[in-house]
Amino acid sequence: MIRGESTQASVRRRLMRLRLRLWAESAGATLKRLGRNKSAVAGAVVVTAIVLAAVLAPLISPYSPDKMNLNDRFSPPGGEYVLGADHLGRDVLTRILHGARVSILVGLITVAISIFTGGVLGVLAGYYGGTLDTFMSRLTEVLLAFPYLIFAIGAMAMLGPGFWNLVWALCFKGWVEFFRLARAGVLAEKTKEYVEAAKVLGRSDLEIMGFEILPNIVNPLLVVGTLRMGTMMVMEASLSFLGIGIPPRIPTWGSMIQDGYRFILNAWWLSTFPGIILVALVLSVNLVGEGLREVLDPDLQTF
Amino acid sequence: MRGVKILERALAALPIMLGVCIVVFLFMRLLPGDPVDIMLGEASNVTQEEIDALRSQFNLDDPLHVQLASYLMRVLKGDLGYSISRSSNVGKLLLEALPATVELALAAILIALAVAVPLGIITAVKHKSLIDRSSMACSFLGISMPAFWLGIVLILIFSVHLKWLPTSGRATYGLVPSHVTGFYVLDSILTGNLPALKDSLRHLVLPSIALGAAPAAVITRIIRSSMLETLRKDYVTYARAKGVAEWAVIIKHAFRNALIPAVTVTGLEIGGLLGGNMVVETIFGWPGMGRLVVDGIFSRDYSLVQGAVMVYGLTFVTVNLIADILYTWLNPKLVVGEKV
Amino acid sequence: MTHMRNLQRSVVLVPVAILALALFVGVSGCAPKEPAVTGETLSIVIDCEANRKDEAEAVASQLRNIGIQAEARTWEWSAMKAEFMEGNRQLYMTDWGSSYFDPFDLAIPKLATGERGNYSFYSNPEVDDLLSQATSATDDETRKALYFEVQDIIYKDCPWVFGYCLEETAAASTKVGGWRVSMDSRINLHDVTVEGTGTIKIGLGIDKIVTMDPGNYRDRDTETVIRNVFDALVTRTWDGEVIPEIAESWETPDPTTYVFKIREGIKFHNGEALDADDVVFTFERILQENGIGGQTSPRLGLLGPLASVVKNDDYTVTFTLENPFPVFPQALCHFQIVPKDYVTEVGDAGFAEKPVGAGPFMFKEGRLDDQVVLTRFEDYYGGAPDLPPVGPARIDTVVFRMMPDPATRVAALKAGEIHIADKLPPDMADSLSGDPNAKVESVPGTRTYGIEFCLTKPPFDDVKVRQALNHAIDWDTIIATIYGGKATRLSTAFIPSGFGYNHDLKPYEYDPAKAVELLREAGFNVSLPTE
16 A cells, blocks of 8 residues: 555656656747747847836836926926926826836736636636536626626726726626637637547546647637737726726826826827837737747647 | 527527616616716705605606516617606617717728738738738737827827818718718718718718727737638648649638637627727717716716617627627538527 | 647746736835824825816825825715715815805805705804805895805814815817806807807817706706807896896895896797796796606706796786795896797607797707707897897807817817817816917806815814814915916805805915924824925
């Protein structure tokens, strides 16, 4: 008994070591191949720079984000304030740096929650079909039939202002799109030969879903996911355009663009700089995503 | 056979609509705030009797289940109720606003597709070329610019500085086509009113670009990535080796395959455009459903929001059904019932 | 191979997870926490609607300067109101408008115990008593003295952080002549001319107007349009004084009776002559339960104690009140006369579709949430003789366009698409200051803006804390910057354009040292800024 157990344990340990080594090797290989993709490297540099700036914001920003000097309002860029001062005399550069923290977080968390929930449910529903599928599809239809912003406005009105309330309001329907993409992918894949073959070989449903189908349908999820990160940040701006959002003391790029657009005729810098940085981040995230997609593309690996 | 399946799907929409109806009914009543209080605004000398009278006039003092039952009964009879905030029949308000919203959403999706389909194909074929890179940059620009900001920038450039296009509204006074369907473009064609056609098209350009920018970006990316994937598949390589012309490979194999995810995303985007255009409607002073419904939420106009969401629901179910039919056409292995 | 791929895929997740974690730790470490009231530090959340977000943030910043933990929050109005009416909030920015130019519809609803607009839960029997005396007093001197007394009391009691009165601001093309911004948010187009064209286009800052039926609305925006199609018995001068319009004159034989003599020869747009029957009909359809299309008029409450309207002869009408109501003539400015025969003939719904009035313009066509077109009424009797020019309107077509976004209104004015941009946020007036083709105008407004305390809970049940906060906010700077100087500081809740405002009562001075002293007396740990 003891011998048998220890054998099992040692097999397990060796397997684990093997996996770790494989993982490390593949990680190294991936990074190396990624390093050869110039645009991905450029994207990675920008993303890292923005994230670093966000993390270090309190140390590197010239002012405090809520430091207000009403007499300096609308100071143009280039003077005392590098990127100018906003309509309340706050430093635009400082607020962009601090705004990065909340904006990136809103984008990351909402997309992560949405992809996870939507992906898992979509694969299950698509693979098993039947009552689960019917129920989930009807549910998503009922949800989709509600305009997104109505949900968000209602949710914000019900929950009150705050960061997490915003995240919940945005996630509430965000997952539905990923559910439908995943489900559509599974439906298209599951009639294919390789799935049949795996079934004949006696692999479990979970293995087929996770190891056979998922890799083939994950690309559209990731592509839409990287795009949706930008959408979520922008959605936050739309909510503050309609009069609800997170507290004004916490800067976000979305609310900075929203605050600034009213003054675009006489102070373009208020909304333009946060707009540029938002585009730069979304673009870079997608360049990295694109690079990774190419490195990881199953078809490139097999052929 | 297919006809029966489609009919089945259409009938399956009924429980969805019932679900939507009940959910929105409860959703509105969960919101803090009272419609009568909002309607009275800052009126000072209001007595409690007056408030009670108004509440009972709008049936707000009945228990919830009674209100819901009577609402469902009225909906079945085709009566969507009375809008407190606009002193008018909800059905009439929605019928006026719906064509404006649908017209704008269709124009936006047409613009989006007109940009996205060729761009998606070209960027996939000319993978990693300059045009691929620059179109990628453009599509991220499209997606990361909030619609209100893009809208006001478009207005400033094309209306204020260049004076090419009108800033806002659906039509210039004097050029409103006579009412046939409520769709200005269609009405002006039907009545043969060329100046009105030109005018309503001019009014459509800016808001539909502002609204269509984000969907255009998403659809381009989806088409590009699915086509890239397909172009590397062995059957495509096989077709090429057999000497099939390159354009035929691209269109027949790659593009056709890319259409499935593209149809999914386009369907979703249309839903999003119909229900998510309140920001663009506000900026461009467009008299559509989005503004109606946001105003309805803020004034807790229960009947109005309920009616509007029902209409959104119906539109969505219809778009869905069309997407369904398209799927089976694109991939005959699927049956209509297995909708995606 | 598949395993290999999946392993590689997980590589993506690791840096993403690390970044997310790093960010999250960074943000949660620095994000302001929900302040809680403690014995030592004074923590305040200031609630506001999105339109006052900047002001709230400026106020919070000034409070933070003296060591108060202050933070602003933006809400949707009804959600916020529901919260503070439950007593769950601390300090909330509110405003209230007066349409009667009298404390009757401002001070009473805001300050009398248990009134609808009394969001601070202020209750002072002395004030209640003074206000109710002032409502029924008939002599203006007595009323004024009573209101002065009220102002003295609430000045000391500080139920609010007293704020300011925002000016009504609008902009017009320089081609527009004879145009003025009016205090009661009416756009009087009767006197307006436009150089080179007979059509004037106006961008209204609203989503929609409710109706074209003068008996079936309760908001000011709708009235803006309706008052160009319909006239009332009386109207106001630019200074808010009531003068005859459709009425020729009126008498008040006793405080509860008003006898109006109606001008002869006035015609409605359909040619029908206006006489006493139309006046009686106008008021009866509002007084009567379910009087308009099966619904009771939302304007009923505005008539106060009006008991009956009786025709004496073809051109004389007697209004009888249940009790004295000195602002009755002010109220009548808002009740436009409708044609009895026409309304009876086409019904209430038909009337709202095709309204007919006796005003300077006729309704032509339009959609209430898009654009409404009016044309000149050639047989117009001329309007109030005390408000020249008298005669038909000078322009022939009016187009009201609903343009809810202020930036679009400014852009449309610059593009020459509209001639008047209504309701300009004061801080956006700058965008037009360099434009030679536009002029910006403003007049004192009729709304009081303040920040109300929740008086039922600590710390604001202590008058010292309330006075301290009144001293701690530098309103003059806020007004000069955020509101572009287009606001007047108020000493209490009363407004200068209304009756009975005490101009000698000076607003609380900005005095952080005094604020700190008062807060320390109340037991809070605050300090003057070191800078």
